[in-house]
Amino acid sequence: MGDLGGLNIMAEQIIFYILAVLIAIFSVLAVTSKHIIRSATYLLFVLLGTAGLYILLGYYYLFAVQIAVYAGGVMVLFIFAILLTNRPGEKVKSERKDRRIAAGITSLAGIAFCGHIIYWNINKVYSLVVPDEQKVQEIGLNLMGTEKYQYLLPFEFISVLLLACIVGAIMIARRR
Amino acid sequence: MLLEFSQPLEYTGLANWFDTTLGSWSLPVKLILVAVALLAAYAIIAMILIYVERKITAFFQARIGPNRVGKYGILQSVADVIKILLKEIIHINNVDKFLFFAAPFFMVVASMLTFGAIPFGKALQAVDFNIGVLYVTAVSSLGIIGVLLAGWSSNNKYSMIGAMRSGAQFVSYELSAGFALMTIVVLTGTMSFSEMIAKQEFCWNIFNGHISSIIAFVIYLISGHAETNRGPFDLPEAESELTAGYHTEYSGLQFGFFYLAEYLNMFIIASIATTVFLGGWMPIQIHGFDGFNQVMWYIPSYAWFFGKTGVLIFLSLWVRWSFPRLRIDQLLNLEWKYLLPINLVNILVMVILVIAGLTLTDLFPILAS
Amino acid sequence: MNSILKYFNGLFTGIKSLLIGMSVTWKELWTKKVTQQYPENRATLVISDRFRCELTIPHDENNEHACTACGICQMNCPNGTINVLSAMIETEDGKKKKILDTYTWDLGMCTFCNLCVITCPSDAIKFNNQYENAVFTRSKMIQKLNHKGSKLREKKKEQPLKFPEGGLKDQVL
Secondary structure, three states: OHHHHHHHHHHHHHHHHHHHHHHHHHHHHHHHOOEHHHHHHHHHHHHHHHHHHHHHHOOHHHHHHHHHHHHHHHHHHHHHHHHHOOOOOOEOOOOOHHHHHHHHHHHHHHHHHHHHHHHHHHHHHHHHOOOOOOOHHHHHHHHHOOOOOOOHHHHHHHHHHHHHHHHHHHHHHHOO | OHHHHHHHHHHHOHHHHHHHHHHHHHHHHHHHHHHHHHHHHHHHHHHHHHHHHHHHHHHHOOOOOOOOOOHHHOOHHHHHHHHHHHOOOOOOOOOOHHHHHHHHHHHHHHHHHHHHOOOOEOOEOOOOOOOHHHHHHHHHOOHHHHHHHHHHHOOOHHHHHHHHHHHHHHHHHHHHHHHHHHHHHHHHOOOOHHHHHHHOOOOOHHHHOHHHHHHHHHHHHHHHHHHOOOHHHOHHHOHHHHOOHHHOOOOHHHHHHHHHHHHHHHHHHHHHHHHHHOOOOOOOOOOOOHHHHHHHHHOOHHHHHHHHHHHHHHHHHHHHOOOOOOOHHHHHHHHHHHHHHHHHHHHHHHHHHHHHOOOHHHHOHHHOO | OHHHHHHHHHHHHHHHHHHHHHHHHHHHHOOOOOOOOOOOOOOOOOOOOOOOOEEEOOOOOOOEEOOOOOOHHHHHOOOOOEEEEEEEEEOOOOOEEEEEEEEEEEOOOOOOOOHHHHHOOOOOOEEEOOOOOOOOOHHHHEEEOOOOOOEEOOOOOOOOOOOOOOHHHHHHO
16 A cells, blocks of 8 residues: 555645646746736636645645636636727737836845745645645634634625625716 | 545446556556546537437427437437547637637536536546535536637637627526525535435435425526526527627537537536435435335436436426527526525525424434435 | 515516426427428328429320410410410311410429419419429420320310300419
């Protein structure tokens, strides 16, 4: 059985590297592509790759939510919005040079910031993130619980926020 | 965790044989076999469905239907497959080639991913997530991206309008389909298909939650039917206005992908309804009638599954050939003014039924398995 | 309150009408299928008598027909489908008489409007229901309708030469 386990881990590693490379490539493509609808599609691939990582970790619930919310919900709305804009087929013009430099510096700063955090905290991941299947019931109870480390209040705040968004959208749409 | 994917082979005892003869390589071999079996089932079920649909359609219209290729035209869809494989894939100028060619794969991959989670019989399930219902609703929502991309990248206003309609329709109806499934999740307290089926041994969910379940069942059938762009809801491809909607520009195998996905989606909707509402592969069992139950078990579980699914598919065809096509505003009215409010009330009713202990299994404890 | 009543009323009448529709199609599912499987059922295929397929000049056993070569059918044909060629002969008693030489009819041009049959004063032509009219060349569609060596059927001497009682009118109606 040990032989089999080794193979299993090897397969998981191979899948992980494939997914990681795909996520990296499509992230870069999503930013550099000149067609806005292609950017959206590459972003979709990135989100799907992330979902793949979740399933590799055994977080099925997170996987399903990632697919349903991001790939099935947000991306559909993105593509819908892009289709409704004037000329989705046109190439996006390049930005001015000073802006490009500013954007480059910002993104480098972002990479440095994230890299710093990841570098100093990478060891904690092994103790915090356990590749284990989360029961939906547990997640649901935690979301709806009022005790410590439970999330009823944030949950309700988010729902109020969404309600406010919807009311606002209706107000904007109704104004003649 | 990858081991879970090989459950179907354990059913037949093949898995043990592979383990003993192939040693450490048995896992990849099993995975590949499961994948091949699923893909084959995918194609074969689609072919059978196309034949059955054409026959039943013909009967509804007082015709005979395909009857030239083979006895009763049984080989008609085989011939169609050969034809569609041999057809030229036409390259269209001024389209976004990458998106144009990627779009059909979204459709097929989405329906294949859903297909993997369907329990076809006792232990005949490729993937048994503990969030089966959520997984199915999540993954099936990927298909709409294929439709939208196909419509946009065809560089054709008919395709574009068809895709937009399809998108609006799908996003709306997915909502009530999800809510209808959630009603049953409230009833059973689990999202896993296998647990759901196990709980339905003596009392199907559709009877267990009586009023609420039946309403949820009807709503799920309607919205599932609408999600597959068929029947009275096929206005994304209304041929009189939009030629063929989002797949106007596709030909050959690419069109075949859309076609395949459409038929498989019909099957998937029916099989999920079977699993969630009608007890899945579980034979009809009556508490106390042990002899009868034993006899029912002699009929293989996949026969039960395909039988129940077949009834639902027939229902879908019946609806398809009974009603005229809806207008887009009527379609959205149906969803947002009728199905969704009824659904929200229904889910509340179900919560009350469960909490107050008014479900059939609560009232008659012998029905609980 | 009224709008709520209207909402539920609409819902239930809608469901009822849908169920009625489904019951109609359910009955239709079991009706006899009307498809004719043509090449196989040639022997038993019934074509209605009124169906117009081919224009013919009925000939009796003496190879005689009723066409006087008056040309009314040719004049009435909207498409110029009919072409009546007549010939002059001299009868035994020395009178000159116009008889039919060739009567051609072009199947490809005909719209089967039946005007020629209606207007024929001597009921010489009619449509039959021989429906298998497909040929390989267009020239075969132009048919000669009077048989070889046929001649006009002699009228009974006693009858005075006039139109039959209301003959034309009867035909039109």
